[in-house]
Amino acid sequence: MPRFDVCALGELLIDFTENGISSQGNPIMEANPGGAPCNVLAMLCKQGYNTAFIGKIGDDIFGRQLRKTVEDIGINTEGLITDRSVNTTLAFVHSLDGGDREFSFYRNPGADMMLSESDVNEKIIAESRVFHYGSISMTNKMCESATKKAVATAERYGALVSFDPNLRENLWDNLETAREKIEYGLSHCDILKISDNEIQWLTDESDFEIAVQEIRKKYTNISLLLLSLGRNGSRAYSKSGYASVPIAAANTIETTGAGDTFCGAVLGKILEYGMRDFSDSELKDMLVFANAAAGIVTERKGALKVMPTMSEIAEMIRRNTNDRA
Numbered sequence: 320m321p322r323f324d325v326c327a328l329g330e331l332l333i334d335f336t337e338n339g340i341s342s343q344g345n346p347i348m349e350a351n352p353g354g355a356p357c358n359v360l361a362m363l364c365k366q367g368y369n370t371a372f373i374g375k376i377g378d379d380i381f382g383r384q385l386r387k388t389v390e391d392i393g394i395n396t397e398g399l400i401t402d403r404s405v406n407t408t409l410a411f412v413h414s415l416d417g418g419d420r421e422f423s424f425y426r427n428p429g430a431d432m433m434l435s436e437s438d439v440n441e442k443i444i445a446e447s448r449v450f451h452y453g454s455i456s457m458t459n460k461m462c463e464s465a466t467k468k469a470v471a472t473a474e475r476y477g478a479l480v481s482f483d484p485n486l487r488e489n490l491w492d493n494l495e496t497a498r499e500k501i502e503y504g505l506s507h508c509d510i511l512k513i514s515d516n517e518i519q520w521l522t523d524e525s526d527f528e529i530a531v532q533e534i535r536k537k538y539t540n541i542s543l544l545l546l547s548l549g550r551n552g553s554r555a556y557s558k559s560g561y562a563s564v565p566i567a568a569a570n571t572i573e574t575t576g577a578g579d580t581f582c583g584a585v586l587g588k589i590l591e592y593g594m595r596d597f598s599d600s601e602l603k604d605m606l607v608f609a610n611a612a613a614g615i616v617t618e619r620k621g622a623l624k625v626m627p628t629m630s631e632i633a634e635m636i637r638r639n640t641n642d643r644a
Contacts, residue, residue, distance in 0.1 A: 322446035323395065324368035324590055325481075328439070328469045329356035329456040330431040331374045331389070331399070332408040333381045334575055336620055348411065350381070351575075351621030352388040354431070355453050355485050358576045358622045362583025362612060364393045365626045368590060371443045373398035373469065377407035377430040388624060398440040402430045412575055422487060432458065434465045444472045449586060451481040457500040458490050470507050479594055482508035483582055484517050505538045510589065512545040512582045531556060543597065545585055547578055553610055555585075555602040562602035567614030567639050576622020577613040583626075584609035611635040 334353035337346050360370040372394050376382035378401050385407065390396055408429030413421040426432060434456070444450055450473035457463040473480050482504040491497040501521065505511060511534075515527065524530040531544060535556065544556040552565040588605040597605070615627040615635055627635070 321448045322369065323371045323443065323448070325360060325363050325449040325451055325586060326371040326373060326398070326443050326447040327356035327360050327451040328373040328398075328434075328466060329453050330354040330408060330429075331357050331372065331376055331385050332410055332426075332429070332431060333385070334621065335409065335411045336573060336575060337413065338620060349620060350384070352385050352623040353410070353576065353621065354408075354623070355455070355483065355576075355579045356451060357389060357394065358579030358626075359451055359483075359583040359586065360394050361392050361623050361626045362580050363587055365628060366584070366587035368587060369395070371395035371398060371447065373434075373438075373440055373443060375400045375402050375430045375434045375438060377401070377405055378403040379406050381407040381409065382430065392623070395443070398443050400434065400438050402433050405430045405433050408432070412573075422489065424487070424490060426490070428459070431456070432462050434462045436464050436468045439465050439469050439472070441469075441472045444469055444478065445476045447473070447478050448590065449479045449481055451483070451582075451586065452504070453483045453485040454497065454501050454504055455485060455487060455490060457503070463500065467503075474507070479510065479589070480508045481510040481512070481582070481586060483512045483578070484514075484521075485578070486514075486517050486520065505534065506540065508541060509594070510543045510545070510586070511538075511541050512547065512578070512585070514578060515546065515548045515551070518546060527554070542594065543589070545582070547581055547613075549574075553581065553606050555597075555606055557597040557602060560597045560599045560602050562599055562606055564603060564606035564610055567610040567635055569614035569617050569635075571617040572620060574617050577617050579622060580616045580626060581609045581613040584612040584632075607636060608632060611639065 331354040335348040338349040409425040522530040
């Protein structure tokens, strides 16, 4: 029996998000624990699954804050390394009109970049049903090698592999390198979660259906493709099934972590059902649940510490169902 349902590898950082204006007219920034892979795990913990994280933080006030937060949530931290020579990675998030965000990273280097092959706890991966990762852990040679070692370990032990490109353009030396690493991720996953802007960038195709078919034709290893469309909801494609679900109506404050929440919610449903060629109705059920979870997170500041409970998601689904009736 596997010890963990899902383990994830990647960045764990502080998201400084805007939380008002001071009396002097300066933006007040709140230090919210974040990082896409751990956000995914936090949503899975809310669903009752056992999770573990592999990554690196600094030996500083933010690193200590992050370790405590992750442990309090219930994520196993045996694979979380403290680096005493490099500070914890920081990201400043500026909300733009229309709901988009602009990121400024303090990561040159940041502790997450310094994860090495020798830091990767293979035992955790071997004891997991699902391994999840993204592209940010491949932005430099050291963490790229660690990531690829982890992926190879997951494949060797037969874990399902989940990948989310999570493209952050300003973290790459150039976008051709980003494309190369993201294409590696696409070729080494069973489950792909990709956003509207990422799939258009990757395929140079504005029509989402054509873009999806292009990816599915090229990467036949992908059994389940999840496409998040922001205000236009989400779509899911299995080998023979398809579903499209509108966005859950929410009083959006900011969208940080919404995609990660969506991803964690879907992975929970996959663990519930068991991986297979999902039917249209099963895919719809996944998307309704995941859209509702993501919608709730957009109503809150931060992500890692404010993932919704099952009762909150059920209430959001009920509310949206009544609104559409």
